[in-house]
Amino acid sequence: MSFRPNTRPNAAPQHDVPRPNDGMATSVRGIVLAICSSLILLSPSLWADFPVFRATITNTTDESASPDALHLILFDGADVYDFSLRPPYTVTVIQSDNERIVMLANEEQVQCKLSTSDLMNQAVRVKESATTPELKERWGISAVAESSDDKTYELAYGAFHYQTTTQPAHSRAVAVEFARFADWACRLNILRKLGPPPFGRMTLNEQIAAADQLPQSVTLTYKSDSGEQTFHSTYEFTLDLTDADKRRIESVQEKINTYREVPLKAFP
Numbered sequence: 001m002s003f004r005p006n007t008r009p010n011a012a013p014q015h016d017v018p019r020p021n022d023g024m025a026t027s028v029r030g031i032v033l034a035i036c037s038s039l040i041l042l043s044p045s046l047w048a049d050f051p052v053f054r055a056t057i058t059n060t061t062d063e064s065a066s067p068d069a070l071h072l073i074l075f076d077g078a079d080v081y082d083f084s085l086r087p088p089y090t091v092t093v094i095q096s097d098n099e100r101i102v103m104l105a106n107e108e109q110v111q112c113k114l115s116t117s118d119l120m121n122q123a124v125r126v127k128e129s130a131t132t133p134e135l136k137e138r139w140g141i142s143a144v145a146e147s148s149d150d151k152t153y154e155l156a157y158g159a160f161h162y163q164t165t166t167q168p169a170h171s172r173a174v175a176v177e178f179a180r181f182a183d184w185a186c187r188l189n190i191l192r193k194l195g196p197p198p199f200g201r202m203t204l205n206e207q208i209a210a211a212d213q214l215p216q217s218v219t220l221t222y223k224s225d226s227g228e229q230t231f232h233s234t235y236e237f238t239l240d241l242t243d244a245d246k247r248r249i250e251s252v253q254e255k256i257n258t259y260r261e262v263p264l265k266a267f268p
Contacts (some may be wrong), residue, residue, distance in 0.1 A: 050077045051173045054245060056236045061229070073181065074245050075174075080181050081249055088268065091252060094184050101188065104255050105268045111259040112267040119187040126190055127199060140200025150211040157200045161221045164204065166213035170239055178237075179209035191264065196222070 052075060059069040070085040078096040083089075091104040094116075101119065103112045130136045137143075140157030145164070147153045155162040169175035182205045186198035208215060218233040241249075 050075070051171060051177055051239075052076055052241060053170065053174055053237060053239050054241055055178065055238075058234050060232045062232075072245075072248075074241060074249060075177055075181070076241060076245075076249055079249075080177075080184075081252060082181075082185075083248060090268075091255070092188070093252060093256075094181065101184065102256060103267060104252070104259060106255070108268055109255075109259050110262045110267065111256060112262055112264050114188075114191070114264065116184070119184070119191060123187045123190050139197035140203070143200035143203060145200075145204045145207050147207070147211075150213065153204060153207065155200055155204050158197065159223050160196045160200070161223075162201070162204060163219045163221075164208070165216045166208055166211070167216040167235075167237075169209075169212050169214045170237070172212050174237070174239075175209045175212050175214055178214055179205040196220070 054075065055073040057069075057071040057073065058067050059071075060067055067086065072083045072085055074081040074083070080094040082092040082094075084091070089106045091106070093102040093104070095102065096116075099116045101114045101116060103114070105111070127139075127141060130139050130141055135141075138158040140155075140160070143155055143157040145153040145155040145162070151166050153162070153164040153166070155164070169178075183202050186202050186205075189195045189198055214237055215233075215235045217235070220231045220233075222229045222231075
């Protein structure tokens with residue numbers, strides 16, 4: 001599974017957020033509130049030119065010193081490319097102009113295309129389905145990260161606890177675009193029912209971007225009846241793209257043109 005900036009694959013048990021479906025009611029007010037509260041992270045028209053930069057994310061656990069997952073994220077204009085550099089070597093592309101997300105499975109040579117508006121609406125449906133204070137707390141819907149200096153953050157909800165250090169962004173545009181990417185990763189995990197409930201993490205993303213910061217390290221601790229698990233992520237950012245990065249991007253378009261398209265339920 002590509003597109004996991006937060007934890008390694010299967011790092012935490014699948015959360016009990018229900019899978020969205022067409023039968024779940026969605027209020028117009030809920031969608032409007034969600035869009036307005038995250039406007040800075042969702043509107044690509046804020047910048048005359050999208051920033052061009054790269055991010056490398058390394059995920060480890062307390063049980064293993066070697067990287068469990070390694071991702072290369074390339075921000076190239078209106079498109080963002082997430083390359084998994086560990087098996088299964090998948091690629092996820094966010095295409096802002098086309099308003100879609102494309103997932104590519106290289107081993108199976110298949111692809112799945114999803115509308116960004118569908119992901120937005122489904123995330124709202126799931127959020128609105130938390131109708132009790134207990135569910136809202138467990139899913140982190142009302143969680144707010146605490147920070148004394150805009151450089152370190154702590155966020156806790158349900159069985160999850162985040163400790164985050166940050167680094168100055170090269171520009172506000174870089175901070176916001178990375179947060180937008182991280183939020184799309186969270187929404188995709190909602191759809192695929194992977195990882196911890198993402199709503200608190202999305203709030204954390206917004207708080208970090210609002211301070212013109214980028215994540216430097218994130219430690220996620222998950223507590224359950226069977227014990228405690230800890231997952232670590234480190235982040236490195238560089239302006240511009242290398243020639244090798246550009247060749248990677250060129251190869252993606254060829255795969256989009258040739259890989260067989262499958263529905264989400266059939267995607268590896």
